[in-house]
Amino acid sequence: MIDLRSDTVTRPSDQMRARMAAAPVGDDVYGEDPTVNALESAAAEIFGKEAALLTPSGTMANQLALKTHTIVGDEVIAGRDMHVFLSEGGAAAFIAGVSLNLINSERGIVKAQDVAAAVRAEDIHHPPTRLVWLENTHNRGGGTVYPLSLVREISEVARAHGLALHIDGARIFNAAVASRRSPAECVAAADTLTFCLSKGLGCPIGSMVAGPADFIKEARRWRKALGGGMRQAGIIAAAGLWALEHNVDRMEEDHANARLLAERLCDHPLVRIDMRQVETNMVMIGLDARVSPAELAAGARAEGVLFLPFGPERVRLVTHLDIERQDAVEASGIILSVLDSMR
Numbered sequence: 001m002i003d004l005r006s007d008t009v010t011r012p013s014d015q016m017r018a019r020m021a022a023a024p025v026g027d028d029v030y031g032e033d034p035t036v037n038a039l040e041s042a043a044a045e046i047f048g049k050e051a052a053l054l055t056p057s058g059t060m061a062n063q064l065a066l067k068t069h070t071i072v073g074d075e076v077i078a079g080r081d082m083h084v085f086l087s088e089g090g091a092a093a094f095i096a097g098v099s100l101n102l103i104n105s106e107r108g109i110v111k112a113q114d115v116a117a118a119v120r121a122e123d124i125h126h127p128p129t130r131l132v133w134l135e136n137t138h139n140r141g142g143g144t145v146y147p148l149s150l151v152r153e154i155s156e157v158a159r160a161h162g163l164a165l166h167i168d169g170a171r172i173f174n175a176a177v178a179s180r181r182s183p184a185e186c187v188a189a190a191d192t193l194t195f196c197l198s199k200g201l202g203c204p205i206g207s208m209v210a211g212p213a214d215f216i217k218e219a220r221r222w223r224k225a226l227g228g229g230m231r232q233a234g235i236i237a238a239a240g241l242w243a244l245e246h247n248v249d250r251m252e253e254d255h256a257n258a259r260l261l262a263e264r265l266c267d268h269p270l271v272r273i274d275m276r277q278v279e280t281n282m283v284m285i286g287l288d289a290r291v292s293p294a295e296l297a298a299g300a301r302a303e304g305v306l307f308l309p310f311g312p313e314r315v316r317l318v319t320h321l322d323i324e325r326q327d328a329v330e331a332s333g334i335i336l337s338v339l340d341s342m343r
Contacts, residue, residue, distance in 0.1 A: 002331045004261075004307040007171075007254070007281060007320035010202040016242045023238035028054075028230050035234030039241050043208045046244065047193060048184035051216035053209045053223065054237055058170050059088045060228050061194040061207040063095045064219045066131070069164050069192070072097035074130040077118045079105035081140045083168060084133060095226070099127055107277065108138025109146060112153040119161045132158045135168040136186065137175045142316075143258075143282030145175045148185065155189035169195040170207075174280040177251045191215075200251055200281060201243035202321045206236050247321060254281040257319040257328040264332035270339050283317040284310065291342050299338035305331045 003009045012020070026032035036054055043052035055061040062084050066076065076092070078084055080102035084092060092098055103114045120126040132154060138144040151167075158165045167190040169175070176183045187193045192211030197203035209219055223229060230236070259275075262283045266273040272286035287293060293309030300307065310316040319328065 002305045002323065002327045002334075004305065004317040004319065004323070004331060006308070006318050007199045010320050010322045012202065012204050012239060015246070016202070016239050019242045020235050020238045023234040025232035025234035028233045029224070033232060033234045033237070035241070036230075036237040039237040039244075040208070042241060042244055043195075044210055046183050047187050047195075047210050049187075049193070049210040050213040051210070053216050053219050054230075054233060054240070055207050055209060055223060055228055056205060056230070058083075058194065058196045058198075058207040059091065060223070060226060061196075061209045062088060062168055063091050063226070064209055064222050064228075065166050065192055065194055065211075066092055066096040066098060067222045068215055068219045069131045069166065070096055070098050071130075073127055074098045075101050075120060075127040076131045076133050077101045077103060077115055077129060077163075078133040079103060079108060079110045079135070079138075081105060081108060081138075082133065082135045083139055083170065084135070086140070098130075100133075101129070105138075105141070107144045108135060108141025109144060109150065110134070110154070112150065112157050115154055116157045116161070119157075119163070129161065129163060132163050132165045133168065134165070134190070135170070137171045137178075137280050137282075139170070139282075140310075142277055142284035143171070143174065143280035144277070145178050145279050146186075148179065148181060151186075152189045164191045166190060167193040169193045171196070171199055171280065173248050174200050174251055174255070177248065178255060178280050197240045197243060200254065200320060201240070201247050203236075203239040203243050206240055208240075250321065251281070253325075254319040254321065254323070255279075257281075257323055257325055258283050258317070260325065260328045261317055261319070261332050264329070265335060268336060268339050270343065281319045284314055285317065286314045289313075291339070296335075296338060296342070299341065300331075300335055303334045303338065305334045
């Protein structure tokens with residue numbers, strides 16, 4: 001099978017497994033796992049933040065950020081199609097106890113003026129606005145990269161209103177590679193960030209939160225309260241260290257393979273692909289009304305290609321380190337053949 005469902009489906013390489021097996025370990029709840037400590041220090045340094053924290057999942061990392069930035073009853077400004085709203089089981093409400101003030105976006109990108117307009121006036125009828133939340137790259141936008149100038153502009157709005165700025169950087173390394181910026185540049189304007197080890201970096205598990213040392217100290221307490229305290233977690237952390245050393249620059253291959261898929265599919269009369277919107281490792285394919293996303297996915301699956309319907313009129317293809325150029329060529333040929341059968 002050629003699996004284009006997500007970049008979460010990757011399997012650890014033999015080299016990554018060897019690093020995991022050989023990792024020095026200790027009890028991380030006591031702060032005694034040397035490999036976890038090394039990963040957290042490396043992540044903080046890469047992003048230019050004071051400290052970082054390993055978590056089991058991206059959802060937990062995001063919820064820790066929400067919980068640490070806010071108190072119950074606060075409000076967070078976020079785009080209406082962000083992961084924190086659509087794909088985390090409503091956790092913002094029952095873990096952090098916050099409401100999300102959802103604003104419009106274009107391909108996941110919010111405007112600074114809309115952020116400013118969403119800030120609540122001080123009034124007992126309103127929840128206090130506490131935090132601005134961005135997502136880079138943006139999943140439902142199709143792997144959209146936030147322009148650095150816009151992140152800075154939004155940061156200035158946040159500062160002017162006394163708000164913190166968080167970046168959900170689940171795929172922030174894709175953004176850095178695509179924009180030819182350092183990871184630190186991409187998040188310099190933000191107070192805190194989260195990023196996933198288990199997406200484009202190819203690890204089997206894990207995400208990170210990074211920010212000021214006092215913030216991470218508090219997040220560590222909330223991680224324990226939520227059941228995220230881990231013991232000999234160096235086995236997980238070793239995979240992260242391997243990935244940060246070996247799997248970042250190679251993301252250019254994922255982006256090239258996504259573009260190849262898009263180029264080979266875009267001229268078919270039953271699909272709509274804007275090549276300008278293929279920025280990283282995702283291809284969003286709009287479909288003619290005659291084509292059911294579920295039927296297209298089922299037809300491709302029968303021929304050996306996996307991908308996901310992504311709403312009523314489109315499907316999503318995601319490239320990753322287990323997809324080579326020839327896989328992209330073969331997958332696009334199969335999808336074109338299935339499309340032809342549906343005309």
